[in-house]
Amino acid sequence: xxxxxxxxxxxxxxxxxxxxxxxxxxxxxxxxxxxxxxxxxxxxxxxxxxxxxxxxxxxxxxxxxxxxxxxxxxxxxxxxxxxxxxxxxxxxxxxxxxxxxxxxxxxxxxxxxxxxxxxxxxxxxxxxxxxxxxxxxxxxxxxxxxxxxxxxxxxxxxxxxxxxxxxxxxxxxxxxxxxxxxxxxxxxxxxxxxxxxxxxxxxxxxxxxxxxxxxxxxxxxxxxxxxxxxxxxxxxxxxxxxxxxxxxxxxxxxxxxxxxxxxxxxxxxxxxxxxxxxxxxxxxxxxxxxxxxxxxxxxxxxxxxxxxxxx
Amino acid sequence: xxxxxxxxxxxxxxxxxxxxxxxxxxxxxxxxxxxxxxxxxxxxxxxxxxxxxxxxxxxxxxxxxxxxxxxxxxxxxxxxxxxxxxxxxxxxxxxxxxxxxxxxxxxxxxxxxxxxxxxxxxxxxxxxxxxxxxxxxxxxxxxxxxxxxxxxxxxxxxxxxxxxxxxxxxxxxxxxxxxxxxxxxxxxxxxxxxxxxxxxxxxxxxxxxxxxxxxxxxxxxxxxxxxxxxxxxxxxxxxxxxxxxxxxxxxxxxxxxxxxxxxxxxxxxxxxxxxxxxxxxxxxxxxxxxxxxxxxxxxxxxxxxxxxxxx
Numbered sequence: 047x048x049x050x051x052x053x054x055x056x057x058x059x060x061x062x063x064x065x066x067x068x069x070x071x072x073x074x075x076x077x078x079x080x081x082x083x084x085x086x087x088x089x090x091x092x093x094x095x096x097x098x099x100x101x102x103x104x105x106x107x108x109x110x111x112x113x114x115x116x117x118x119x120x121x122x123x124x125x126x127x128x129x130x131x132x133x134x135x136x137x138x139x140x141x142x143x144x145x146x147x148x149x150x151x152x153x154x155x156x157x158x159x160x161x162x163x164x165x166x167x168x169x170x171x172x173x174x175x176x177x178x179x180x181x182x183x184x185x186x187x188x189x190x191x192x193x194x195x196x197x198x199x200x201x202x203x204x205x206x207x208x209x210x211x212x213x214x215x216x217x218x219x220x221x222x223x224x225x226x227x228x229x230x231x232x233x234x235x236x237x238x239x240x241x242x243x244x245x246x247x248x249x250x251x252x253x254x255x256x257x258x259x260x261x262x263x264x265x266x267x268x269x270x271x272x273x274x275x276x277x278x279x280x281x282x283x284x285x286x287x288x289x290x291x292x293x294x295x296x297x298x299x300x301x302x303x304x305x306x307x308x309x310x311x312x313x314x315x316x317x318x319x320x321x322x323x324x325x326x327x328x329x330x331x332x333x334x335x336x337x338x339x340x341x342x343x344x345x346x347x348x349x350x351x352x353x354x355x356x357x
Numbered sequence: 358x359x360x361x362x363x364x365x366x367x368x369x370x371x372x373x374x375x376x377x378x379x380x381x382x383x384x385x386x387x388x389x390x391x392x393x394x395x396x397x398x399x400x401x402x403x404x405x406x407x408x409x410x411x412x413x414x415x416x417x418x419x420x421x422x423x424x425x426x427x428x429x430x431x432x433x434x435x436x437x438x439x440x441x442x443x444x445x446x447x448x449x450x451x452x453x454x455x456x457x458x459x460x461x462x463x464x465x466x467x468x469x470x471x472x473x474x475x476x477x478x479x480x481x482x483x484x485x486x487x488x489x490x491x492x493x494x495x496x497x498x499x500x501x502x503x504x505x506x507x508x509x510x511x512x513x514x515x516x517x518x519x520x521x522x523x524x525x526x527x528x529x530x531x532x533x534x535x536x537x538x539x540x541x542x543x544x545x546x547x548x549x550x551x552x553x554x555x556x557x558x559x560x561x562x563x564x565x566x567x568x569x570x571x572x573x574x575x576x577x578x579x580x581x582x583x584x585x586x587x588x589x590x591x592x593x594x595x596x597x598x599x600x601x602x603x604x605x606x607x608x609x610x611x612x613x614x615x616x617x618x619x620x621x622x623x624x625x626x627x628x629x630x631x632x633x634x635x636x637x638x639x640x641x642x643x644x645x646x647x648x649x650x651x652x653x654x655x656x657x658x659x660x661x662x663x664x665x666x667x668x
Contacts, residue, residue, distance in 0.1 A: 123546075127571075145653035146457075147546035147646070151571050154544070211659040233465070235434075235458035248659055260438075260462050335458070341652035342456035346431075348522040348559055349660075 050111050050135070050325055053080040057110045057134075059100045059125055060117030061089025063205075064139065068168075069114060072314035078322040083107045100125045104132045112162075112325060115139060118207040119214070123148045126163075130155045135162040135325045137317075141221055141337050142166075144212045153332050162324045165332040167225035171316035172296025173309035178281070179230040181301060185287040190231060190265040193280045194223040195273035198251070204357050208249065215249025217340045219279075220269035224336040226281060226296050227267070232259045236339060239347030244355035251355055255343055361422050361446070361636055364391040368421045368445075370411045370436055371428030372400025374516075375450065379479075380425060383625035389633040394418045411436045415443045423473075423636060426450060429518040430525070434459045437474075441466045446473040446636045448628075452532055452648050453477075455523045464643050473635045476643040478536035482627035483607025484620035489592070490541040492612060496598040501542060501576040504591045505534040506584035509562070515668050519560065526560025528651045530590075531580035535647040537592060537607050538578070543570045547650060550658030555666035562666055566654055 056079045058065055070091070073079050083095040085103040090096050097103035104110065112135035115125050119141050126143075129136050130152065142165035143149040149165065156163035169175075196219055207213045214221065228234065234257040242252040251272060257265040279295035288302035299307040324331050367390045369376055381402070384390050394406040396414040401407050408414035415421065423446035426436050430452050437454075440447050441463065453476035454460040460476065467474035480486075507530055518524045525532070539545065545568040553563040562583060568576040590606035599613035610618040635642050 123548075144657050145547050147544075147649055147653055148548075151544060151546055155571065212657045214656075233458075233462060235462055236456050237434075237459075243660075260466065338458055338652075341649075341656040342458055344655040345525075345652040346455050346523045349554075 055109050055111045056081050057083040057113045059085045059115050061086035065116050068314040072318050076318050119144045120212045126152050130159050137164045137321050140167050163330040164321045166317050168313040169222035170225045170229050171313040174299040174307040175296045177299045177307040178292045182230050185285040188284045190283040192223045192267040193278045195270040195278040197274050198271035209247045211248045213249050216269045216271045221336045224339050228335040234259050236342045239343040241347045242350045242352045245351050246354040366420050366422045367392050368394040368424045370396045370426050372397035376427050379625040383629050387629050430455045431523045437463050441470050448475045448632050451478050474641040475632045477628050479624040480533035481536045481540050482624040485610040485618040486607045488610045488618040489603045496596040499595045501594040503534045503578040504589045506581040506589040508585050509582035520558045522559045524560050527580045527582045532647045535650050539646040545570050547653045550654040552658045553661045553663045556662050557665040
């Protein structure tokens with residue numbers, strides 16, 4: 047286990063929307079990190095060293111101790127291998143890879159190298175998620191549903207990779223819902239799914255999924271990228287203690303009409319606190335359940351072809 | 358751990374082609390088992406108790422100690438749950454389930470119940486597979502390829518379930534190749550795939566898959582169900598010790614033109630020996646790597662629509 051300095055010398059790979067919107071502001075407010083380099087084909091960050099590739103960055107900045115990998119999932123494994131081989135701690139944006147098996151390989155490699163690997167799921171760190179988990183653990187759940195409907199044109203404008211094979215389509219936001227559901231509900235598995243593919247795209251624009259648990263709880267999920275107007279990121283449960291609604295992507299918990307927990311979203315600051323924690327304690331945090339469900343949905347699901355999607 | 362008698366009192370669920378062709382003959386030659394009941398919607402076996410469902414069989418024959426589940430994978434979980442809940446050891450035909458997550462659930466349940474769960478992969482027990490594994494462990498592999506091409510009309514005549522969502526299509530035989538490949542090669546993961554779906558079917562008729570390993574070995578797989586004439590079930594490797602060909606579905610190993618191992622196929626007798634072994638030792642044997650690769654291929658793969666398939 048290499049010792050890590052304080053603050054941790056960090057690099058970021060893949061400077062796009064999520065890095066500018068979330069990673070840079072979260073790091074600006076966290077004394078645990080010193081961002082010293084970025085690598086990106088297109089994006090630049092002022093005031094620090096910029097490189098065209100992770101390989102160039104790793105070679106030029108040997109003092110790097112950790113890297114955050116924020117490129118599309120199809121390219122994440124190769125970068126993660128390079129970073130782990132160089133003995134760096136690795137923070138993986140979600141989804142952690144293009145396949146479950148490749149992330150299992152990274153997990154083995156991190157153990158071999160004695161460094162920390164973090165498969166981050168930002169929605170799991172939404173402010174009311176822990177309150178929802180505690181509430182559900184205190185009662186009997188009779189039925190549950192996930193409604194995750196948003197406007198892809200608003201949230202992923204012209205992001206071509208997301209529509210390509212391996213880009214996951216509507217499962218890119220849907221996996222956020224699954225990262226919460228797999229944290230607050232007992233272990234689930236898919237019993238049926240229907241995936242809707244636009245006739246001109248290689249990834250689904252909508253999905254309806256049925257889960258059950260070993261306790262025979264039925265959980266339905268409805269993912270749709272064609273939602274204009276109000277956006278829905280909600281998880282509902284009927285319980286012995288009343289109806290639970292975890293809304294706003296995990297920001298607000300309401301039970302039987304009463305607000306139990308509401309707080310401003312601060313997911314990425316929490317993610318970076320967690321990453322520092324596992325680096326300091328020499329552990330890893332790699333839960334593949336959300337990605338496993340997506341792979342299972344693709345394997346088991348029926349496919350329907352729907353109207354072409356033009357960005 | 359319930360003690361198990363000798364011979365083990367066994368039931369079979371789902372009496373179709375694979376049971377008549379393989380399970381019944383293998384059991385007839387194995388003193389470890391006493392087949393006392395079957396459950397099937399359509400099939401019957403003479404001379405023992407027949408039931409319309411696993412629930413009816415479990416209720417009527419409490420002396421059953423183990424069950425083999427041979428119905429299509431879409432229905433396997435519910436039957437396995439019923440059997441495990443009743444404290445029976447369970448033999449799962451391949452693939453062990455319709456999703457990876459549901460088999461993980463069964464694995465947890467088997468531990469809770471103190472019974473054995475066997476996710477069987479019959480091709481892994483083909484006679485020359487262990488010789489191939491030993492040979493590959495003794496040398497450096499430079500490249501490998503899997504060619505699994507057969508005539509679906511010959512091997513799966515009018516099997517509707519295999520073409521439905523969750524029936525896996527050409528991955529039904531392809532997973533046999535993967536069960537060998539994951540046993541003889543280092544851990545692999547998929548880097549790209551193309552799946553061909555007949556325009557009138559919900560499952561693929563062909564697939565081309567690229568794998569790599571952590572050691573950067575490239576392994577290609579070519580699955581096709583449209584092969585008339587000679588059938589191909591071959592795995593090739595270029596090595597420091599020459600070209601290896603494992604052919605006939607794992608029956609024959611040839612290195613540089615010399616036959617190293619050739620033996621008549623006896624996969625199911627070996628499977629039932631293995632099942633008795635894990636029951637006697639109170640362990641389970643559940644390797645999900647082959648099914649994981651299929652799920653990953655569906656998630657990551659490009660889809661192409663091809664000519665309709667009429668049985």
